Amino acid sequence: MLSFTRGSFSDRLFFHHHSHLRALLQYRSTQRSLSVVGLLPLSIVMSGTRSINDMLMQAARSKKGAVAAGRPPASHIAVEKGKTEKKKEQKVSAPHEKMKESGERESGRKDKSPSTLEKSAVAKINEPCEKDNGTAVQNGIEAPMEIDSTREDKENGTIEEQKDSDMGLEEAKLPDSPDIPKISEKISLPPVGVSEVPSITECVSNLTKRQLEFDPKAAAFWKKGEHVPFAFLAHAFDMISCESGRIAMTDILTNVFRTIIFTTPEDLLPTVYLTANKVAPPHHGVELGIGDATIIKTIGETFGKSDAQVKSQLKALGDLGLVAKACRVNQRLMRKPLALTCAKVLKTFKEIAKETGKNSQENRRNKIKSLLVAAMDCEPLFIVRLAQGNLRIGLAEQTVLVALAHAAVLTEKPPVAAAQLPGRLEQAAQIIKQVYSNLPDFDQIVPALLRVGIQDLSEVCHFTPGVPVGPMLAKATKSISDILDKFQDIEFTCEYKYDGERAQVHYMDNGSVEIYSRNAECTTGKFPDVAGAMTRYKKDDVKSFVLDCEIVAYDREADHILPFQILSTRARKGVTLSSIKVQVCVFAFDLLYLNGKELLQEPLRVRREYLYQSFVEVPKEFSFAKAITSTDLEEIQAFLQDAVNHSCEGLIIKTLDKEATYEPAKRSNNWLKLKKDYMDSVGDSFDLVPIGAFHGRGKRTGVYGAFLLACYDEDTEEYQSICKIGTGFSEAVLEERSASLRANVIPTPKVQGRKCCGCFVSFLFL
Template identity: 30%
Template sequence: MSKRPASSSTPAKSKRTKTSSGQKTSPGQTRLDTFFASSHHDQQPSSSKPTNPMVPKIHKGSPEIIDVDLLGDPVIPSSETEVKVAKETPIPRSLTSPVKFIQVKVAAADALPPSYATLSADCATFDPETYELPSSLEIPYSFLAHALSTVCATRSRITILDTLSNAFRVILTRHSQSLLPAIYLLSNTMSPPYSSLELNIGPSVISQAIQHVSGLTPSALRKLYNNFGDIGDVAFAAKSNTRTLIPHPPLLVSFVYKTMYKIATSHGQGAAKQKQKLVETLLVAAKGEESRFLARTLSQNLRVGAVRTSLLTALARCFVLSSPCRGSTPCPYHVSAKTLATIQPLNGESKKGKNIDTARETLNAACKESETLVRKVFVQHPDYEHILGSLIEDGLEMLAQKVPLTVGIPIYPTLGTPIRSFEEVYERLKGLPFTAELKYDGQRAQIHAHRQVDGHIMVRLFSRHLEDMTSKYPDVVALVEEMCGRNTEIQSFIMDSEIVAINPADGSLKDFQTLASRARKDVRLGDVSADVGVFVFDLMYLNEQALLTHPFRSRRALLREHFPPFVPERKELARFQHVESCDSEDGKTSIEEFWESDVGRRDTEGLMVKLLDNETVKQQPQERVKPLLAVYDADKRTYAWMKLKKDYVNGLGDSLDLVPIGAWHGNGRKAQWWSPILLGVWDAKKGRVVGVCKCMSGFSDNFYKCNTVLPDIDTLLKALSERYNLSEDSELCSRVSEWNCETGGLKPDVYFKPQEVWEIRGAEVTVSPVSVAALGLVSSSKGLSLRFPRFVRIRQDKSVEQASDTVFLANMWRKQKGEKDLVDEGDELIDVDLRNSEVEESDASSDSG
């Protein structure tokens, strides 16, 4: 799908469907399309568009200029700039509010952002020292907007990585202090994932700020949104005819981030007005593309191909190319300046990975090593500030030592690969010893504890998404404190566990809905509404020693030795237990009996099969398959951990976790409801949800008519018509494809915000000429779809990114055909070469940002 060119003067037509990958959004993030969208009972917007779709049509009449300086004193530092006189630029009277503004004249040049040279050049030959920036001691935000425009206008992963790498190198060379705020702005975040800092801006704040700055009426703003379907394009169009009495100095990257930090930390009475004033401060000074990306950043939907994958890759390459080796001996993360100087420009053959010169091969190898290093450090210590500080001060060589695994900073959890039968377990592991653990229906929790100098036990709990949920489980915190108080040998630890609702009388398990009834934060120990048990299954850190590289058998032995089961005397505290398991060394019969007993239980989801020891069998030289390692592979899916759910097993029916992303108007009994529902799978390479099938069965009348969400399973499903109501105040439903989804040939009447996961069963996976899910994995021209899909339940324990992905879908199809699985080692963050890719640029997929 083509994307909008990155031109601020003559933008291309904006489509209603999203044309570029966007940043992953959480349920708490805001969006503005619903503020402008009309009810689904209204007529569709007119198809007529102005000649230039990014600028409202100019009507004849008395020219008016909006004096936005009357809004208040700007917070931006002033600069000594004269007010120049130029040709009047009118704004349509029909699009302005009836308030009369002072008519002024300003220089056209004052309203335009500076122009920049391309950033998409080959980063191996790009010279950041000669790149021209406006005369400023810091990095202007217009430079970052230029980089975002370039990324937004391409589907080529090579171009995206080159652009980001070159942008980082320019920032590092000119003003290294701006690199951290630039990365936060590019990643659409304000702080590390374990921090609770969020913008928390409502749709009305941004819309009113745009209205106030531009002078447009609410109806005019709504018309712009109906034309473009993107708040960034709306802000760009609204500001295109706005001029200021006093030319504002350029926005700086650091100033934009600091202003957004003030927005995020504004609380209490009057916070909404304060946030709106800060938003207006940014929009008043924004020029050209700055308006577009400021509005998208404020609405937490950047819509560019730059996610964590691309940012970490580009950051690693930046320091390979711009940071010299700090040690006295050569290291694998750098190449000499002499070698860099001999790299040949790319031609048609070298772009396809052929005829690569020796110097470029050396650079590719260094980039591969650095990307592996930066990824490894980040998944064990996800904090850009700590990583950048170490890289700038000590380079790549000392990164792992300077930014180690740390108690109190969560680790990205290791993930299980779904499988469908025990036969597959034996086939994958080839006789290697393994253990089968019960998979509980609870909430995964990473527990950190550290004994401080004064003897106080610091305890932190993190979710699978690295969110701090310590205040949600005071009973677990008190449990850990008491356990550490009893065992003074324990100084610090990090363990992986599942928190499950239990019956306090006998410790029996309860369902997930009981656990979901607890408040999400600030729970007091005496107000706990559901008793829980902590079922631990891994130990990653103990007494200042990291255990990630130890085999699972060794980690489990340390866990059982130092942390035996514990039932506290205080009834209000949680219980501590090990997961129930059975080892393959007990015999195949024992394993199968363990599985059969699990299938008959209603309080578990299946089994987790884990390799106990590292594989020592040497692979043949021609084989590229790596031996299986029983280590704790943070943020990876490997066959060292396999997930055998009851619904995955042959004979119990196919099951996938899909995301509702759209719907059509129903017929007959369902005429007033959305039916069928368009479902999608997660595409990790594209960083977005991709439509796979329509679903219209499995929904009872209660699904549509129930209007409350209670922990009881019969009343858990909220009414579709209310949850996805196409109205002005809905944040989940829109006529246009505002969210980052790809629907292929499936065009629903309404689009949903991807924000929940449904468990779906189907008859079989089929090849589809309409679907684009898994396109290129089984066919170059056709995707995959699900035949006879049927709704089972809502998976409240899963985020959109944890839904079934395209590789899993393709593997299901291959198994039906008796073919071998696609190789997926889960190492999605690493790109082997700068330009040595066998995938042509036209087929390369962009990330989301």
């Protein structure tokens, strides 16, 4: 360890190894405190068994001043600096006692103005060394140690940054001996700022190259087999955030995946999850549960700031990730922490998601702090954004899938011929999209991709009970005549569109039942009555199935459907049979899987026949969706009116035979929805989010009288304001909404001064 301490008469420099001499000289070149050309007109005090002559002779024998292998005997050289006139060259052969006396005499001079080193405190080199020989080993190559400067503190070994001084050190006068060279003439130091290995920035800059020009070896700054550094992914995120084109984003992400497949294939899975901003498949129900308040407190605890200071920075920067990054830049470290890896980051987030109980919030903060403490450069920015569940770099899930497919093709052995490559890349993208729509689970897809390749992926990854697929959705249409025009030569069916909650019921071979929402959220705990009754609804020969249906609130005494608002009063989870107050009825309209057979590629007519043959209707509990098959305009008009009279939203029109397969997670032209509202006014309904509120006046004083509504733009990852709404609310609804939204008020708009609907927004909600 190299340390500088302030002595009573002079500065002392302690070198535990002569490699520190090289580090010190290089340190001078950047800090301008020591001269590279010589050590000083010094009085040398020797202690230990190794002399300066031995060190210089050994350094001269090694090429370019390289550090000799092994650790020297424990010793140190104390060099006392005195201000003396230049003297003639003398041999340094006197015993170290005489040298000490000489130094003491010099230190007693009347002129005791502080030297450059006397103006400094203590410098400390404490970098991890692979060989423990005084040099830091990076990627197997020795590199000079860094000296971290902070504030003056003699007890903890930190130093205040040294300032320039005119009192530099003069060239040392060494004996004229062929065996003992002058430091300035014989010891060759590597140029300052020039490294034998590329920097992280140089490596990751290769990621912007086009896919065919990219070399994975050039982008990796870690060894094969080592865990992928999180810094690699963070820099890639930073580069993607600077791109606006989807092709450029895909190229960067493809190159990221190719580099990982080349170096550390086992880290591809955690990297994909982090890139997709997930910690587990959606149906696992893993939620981080980290709010902005928790992150603000964590940033403050990590970087020694109060919550008020963090909030002030948040107000200025508008992003907690940027706040964390700024705090890290302004903080000095005693020693460089161990580098984060993608695997470590994902593992920590999974641990955070599992935290429950009394101390769960504190434990979550501590785990986030452990990441922030080790995060460097742009890593804190994306640690925080991952914790928030929003990377804000414009990276869509479909882009992740395409990049993964391209990476798989471009790493195939033997390589794909250039003439065939464009077609193969397009084919691979379609394969992985189809596989993911049928099996949205990276835990199964990524290992299979590495094992069998992209061409055979669909053979090993397919739809199975227990992993919900995204529901097939319908596009809106404005009139029955539009339907007839659209399906002129195609037979179609019309079904009631029920006003309830879309559900996908999975019945496994072992008899277990899971219910999932349209967002793949497990809702079995919300509908235990439905899960428990499925055995009664199915026929005895049915061993496994996946049912697509709508669960609606139902008044069994009056025998009619209740509004969706009634159903929404059910708790989201933990519902017991004894606590159920709102009864439900299941309306089944599609069957996706039956007794080990996947039915997604079967036409609707076939799927419907399987449905009718496999289940039994139970009045007021389980029914098939009411449907007709007709091309008569008046008959369809009457059926629509009948649906509205039975408390339904309208009709769903579906093709029966042609282009009638089930398309998971897709809004298809082969399914159309028709509502009475569509025919009279707007062509579709909108699910909007309140982002602002306006104080009520008159009878609405004390509550919010109107709301600013917005929809989420997936491309920009922002909420875009749509309209202001203030009619149709009862006093009770306004009081309820106002009470629930007040907890989410933020002090200032996200975008200062933005005008919406001709007036300034008073409040915005997170």
